[in-house]
Amino acid sequence: MGLRAYAVRRIAQAIVIIIGISLIGFVLIRIVPSNPGALWAGRHATQEQMEAAETELGLNKPLSTQYLIFAGKLFQGDLGTSLSTKRPISSDIGKYLPASLELIVLSLIIAFLIGVPLGILSSSKKDTVADHGSRIFAIAGVSIAGFWLAMMLQIIFFSKLDILPLEGRVSMDVIINYPIRRVTGLNLVDTLITGNWMGFVDAARHLILPSLVLAVYPMGMFARMTRTKMLEVLDEDYICAARASGLSEKTILFRYAFKPSAGPLLTILGLTFAYMVTSTALVEFVFSWPGLGRYWVSAVIVGDYPAIMGITLVAAIAFVFVNVAVDLMQTVVDPRIKY
Amino acid sequence: MKYKWLVSLGLIGCLIASFALPMCAPAPSVEEETPPTEEEAPPVINTFTWADYTDWTEMDPSAAFSVETTWISQCYETLTHYNYPGETPEVLPCLATSWDVSEDGLKWTFHLREGVKFHCGYGFDAGAVKYSIDRTMEKGEGAAWIWAPVESVKVLDTYTVEFDLKYAAPLDVIASSGYGAYITCPVCTEGKTSDWFWAGHDTGTGPYKITEYEKGEYTILERFDDYWGGWEDNQIDRFIYKVVPEGATRLKLLKAGEIDFTYNIARESIPELVEAPGIVVKSFPTYLVSYAHLNTQKAPLNDVRVRQAIAYATPYKDFVDFVLMGYGQQSQGVIPYGMLGYSENCKQYNLDLDKARALLTEAGYPDGGFTLHVNYISGVGWDKLVEIWGASLGEIGITLKATGMPWSQAWSIATGPLEERQDICIYSWWPTYIDPYDFLGSMLHSEEEPIGAYSFHLTYYKNPEFDNLVDTANELIGYNREEALGLFDQAQCILMEDSPIIPLYDYTRVLPYQDKWTGVSFNPAYDYILPLYDIRLVS
Numbered sequence: 001m002g003l004r005a006y007a008v009r010r011i012a013q014a015i016v017i018i019i020g021i022s023l024i025g026f027v028l029i030r031i032v033p034s035n036p037g038a039l040w041a042g043r044h045a046t047q048e049q050m051e052a053a054e055t056e057l058g059l060n061k062p063l064s065t066q067y068l069i070f071a072g073k074l075f076q077g078d079l080g081t082s083l084s085t086k087r088p089i090s091s092d093i094g095k096y097l098p099a100s101l102e103l104i105v106l107s108l109i110i111a112f113l114i115g116v117p118l119g120i121l122s123s124s125k126k127d128t129v130a131d132h133g134s135r136i137f138a139i140a141g142v143s144i145a146g147f148w149l150a151m152m153l154q155i156i157f158f159s160k161l162d163i164l165p166l167e168g169r170v171s172m173d174v175i176i177n178y179p180i181r182r183v184t185g186l187n188l189v190d191t192l193i194t195g196n197w198m199g200f201v202d203a204a205r206h207l208i209l210p211s212l213v214l215a216v217y218p219m220g221m222f223a224r225m226t227r228t229k230m231l232e233v234l235d236e237d238y239i240c241a242a243r244a245s246g247l248s249e250k251t252i253l254f255r256y257a258f259k260p261s262a263g264p265l266l267t268i269l270g271l272t273f274a275y276m277v278t279s280t281a282l283v284e285f286v287f288s289w290p291g292l293g294r295y296w297v298s299a300v301i302v303g304d305y306p307a308i309m310g311i312t313l314v315a316a317i318a319f320v321f322v323n324v325a326v327d328l329m330q331t332v333v334d335p336r337i338k339y
Numbered sequence: 340m341k342y343k344w345l346v347s348l349g350l351i352g353c354l355i356a357s358f359a360l361p362m363c364a365p366a367p368s369v370e371e372e373t374p375p376t377e378e379e380a381p382p383v384i385n386t387f388t389w390a391d392y393t394d395w396t397e398m399d400p401s402a403a404f405s406v407e408t409t410w411i412s413q414c415y416e417t418l419t420h421y422n423y424p425g426e427t428p429e430v431l432p433c434l435a436t437s438w439d440v441s442e443d444g445l446k447w448t449f450h451l452r453e454g455v456k457f458h459c460g461y462g463f464d465a466g467a468v469k470y471s472i473d474r475t476m477e478k479g480e481g482a483a484w485i486w487a488p489v490e491s492v493k494v495l496d497t498y499t500v501e502f503d504l505k506y507a508a509p510l511d512v513i514a515s516s517g518y519g520a521y522i523t524c525p526v527c528t529e530g531k532t533s534d535w536f537w538a539g540h541d542t543g544t545g546p547y548k549i550t551e552y553e554k555g556e557y558t559i560l561e562r563f564d565d566y567w568g569g570w571e572d573n574q575i576d577r578f579i580y581k582v583v584p585e586g587a588t589r590l591k592l593l594k595a596g597e598i599d600f601t602y603n604i605a606r607e608s609i610p611e612l613v614e615a616p617g618i619v620v621k622s623f624p625t626y627l628v629s630y631a632h633l634n635t636q637k638a639p640l641n642d643v644r645v646r647q648a649i650a651y652a653t654p655y656k657d658f659v660d661f662v663l664m665g666y667g668q669q670s671q672g673v674i675p676y677g678m679l680g681y682s683e684n685c686k687q688y689n690l691d692l693d694k695a696r697a698l699l700t701e702a703g704y705p706d707g708g709f710t711l712h713v714n715y716i717s718g719v720g721w722d723k724l725v726e727i728w729g730a731s732l733g734e735i736g737i738t739l740k741a742t743g744m745p746w747s748q749a750w751s752i753a754t755g756p757l758e759e760r761q762d763i764c765i766y767s768w769w770p771t772y773i774d775p776y777d778f779l780g781s782m783l784h785s786e787e788e789p790i791g792a793y794s795f796h797l798t799y800y801k802n803p804e805f806d807n808l809v810d811t812a813n814e815l816i817g818y819n820r821e822e823a824l825g826l827f828d829q830a831q832c833i834l835m836e837d838s839p840i841i842p843l844y845d846y847t848r849v850l851p852y853q854d855k856w857t858g859v860s861f862n863p864a865y866d867y868i869l870p871l872y873d874i875r876l877v878s
Contacts, residue, residue, distance in 0.1 A: 032748070035747040035748065035750050035751040036747070038746070038747045038750050038751070039747050041480075049479075049480075084396060085396060085554075086397070086533065087537060087554075092554070095554065095555070096555070151587060154588070154591060155591075158591065158595070159591055159594075159595065162595075166588060166591055166592060166595070166597070167583060167585075167588050167592070168556070168581070168583075169556070172388070172557075172579055172581075175551070175553075175557065175559075176559070285584050285585045286585045286587070286588060287585075287588070288556075288581070288582060288583045288584060288585065288588060290554075290555040290556050290582075294555075294584065295555075301718075301745055302745055302747065303745060303747050303748065
């Protein structure tokens, strides 16, 4: 069929899926009893004010009309207005998304760089102390409660050792004296671009603990996945042949035995990334990180329809397109795969 | 590539270095000032930091009606200011220096303070008052309803403004409200959109002005040098508010000395803070009361004896001890302790299971034998309360089925179809401005369906005698305080006898702060507000 045709077909499917998700989300939100008019009008509002709010928000119209209005606005890039803050959702998401992205990307890099070698080590030294040690480490990683680990690290590195900051993205000193000029919203990038060295160091220090906490789960997954896949491969004939022909163990491990794991690892990497876009709420709460997870949880709790829809869409788009991208990249990783 | 492993090692090395390096870098601290210039010594900036989980929900002073009063009350001011409980006079001058009311209570004249400047440079005068009140009323958002008695606002001269009322009302107290009574600069506010306010601008006369705002992260206020009250050296120059949603994190920040104050602390953490060196913990009574609103239109709660039985089976002391951890007290009457209208003349219920059983038997339920559905607002710590209450009621044979939910959901059910309404709703109340009607009228004045048009009435109580008393008192309180208070008292006693509402406890705030500060106090008339201007560094 050819790669291009396949890509086009997958993207078309992705759009259909996103439309479907938006429909389901739209209906699902309205099943939970809540009062968006009350939310918009405020805590001490009278029934009159709440009803006026409902009319203003178009909540009295039939569901299908409401959806069409929503879809129409979406094509113009208008994600709607938050019921609790009366701010455009797109500006809220534009603020919180880079913060989440910075955290997720960094934690996945850490997870990959530690988890994969751990898995390779584990598989090459099967049933030795090293193997058992890294397997325990990996299982601990996927089992540990994120928020508990977060608080433990805070106590160790802030309260007891006082070498890392407790929370936030940057310290007050930087905000006041070395303000970071926003270009992308990713602090590490922005500070480098604008030559703000104090800001860069500060942003990096604040990123260490939260990204470590978030990395622990994918780290464990990568380690286990790599180990499993490599064990399968290491028994194959061609590995035996490679050894017989005198290739070094290092070359065999990293060049030949590891390659087949790349495909599945890429898939998990994609899935984990997409999943993490909205699942970082607990870590964000503990570290006061202004990210999408926290925003989503707050929106769901108060029943802020447009905000929930906006974030659901963002998450859906991230999920679907990352999956498409990952599938397309499989052709690079594994030349046997042809579309 | 032959040396791929070398490259990978190099990359990992870079990564480790990029982590290790910043860890070794000196931690920036707020105490460091900007580098001194050659000419002068660096100015000392006294910074006060408050961390909490709330953030602005509205930045327009005419529409704000929530926790943003924390900051709005520092940047904007009102004509009058309500004094601390027990202090006289009841209402203090602020932007108005004196005021008088006509005999019939329909005309209020305020004499304004001279020499007051707005942050944007313009001078404060009667025109600004008229503009601000008119704007609030026109917008009709937030607490605009407090100005409902006002027919028109007239500028008599530069520093005199007159309010003509449709019906008598206590305008001096209304003008002191922490919501909806702020004065803004006409020139600087006119034509400004909501976006302009959200960008972090303010147009007030208050001691502090907004210099930085980052939604969900922080708000920074700095002192307004031309404030009419003047400044001394050891006052707060800069106020930093950080959004820190996790209570445990705030606790660590406080103990490490990185923040000076937080407003919301888990009750369980209080003993820890009391022990901690360098931290003062003070408790203050509030006008915040938690109530159980009983559905008087649904059996068996439509029988007054059943309601009274429940009131006798409520473990008030346990609520204070186990829900409030000792910081609070049992309510007496509907109006909180210390507030205008508080009365000790009325019937008081204390835990008395025998009386409860007797009343239930009289009502035809000798062993209880019915279930009550309770909706309560989640996230406030009432899970424990309903458990304790349920255990106590269980002893007289009543089963409690409690569901926690957000306010909007509870409201939606309470104002929905009659058959689906709750038996009991638990929510708290606090005043918008100090007036007994704010409690008695808003929560209990009878209303025709649809419920909720003018009030927060979730007991659906209909008593014409009670209505009459509070309505008359509401008219009188503007110019005949004493008689009005007498009528409110009578009305309250009727309520306590009929028991459509059970006050569960009066809430006490426990506020921790760094001991280097003094003057940290709390005025129950202004919830979520600290008197920043009054706080000083201990010398």
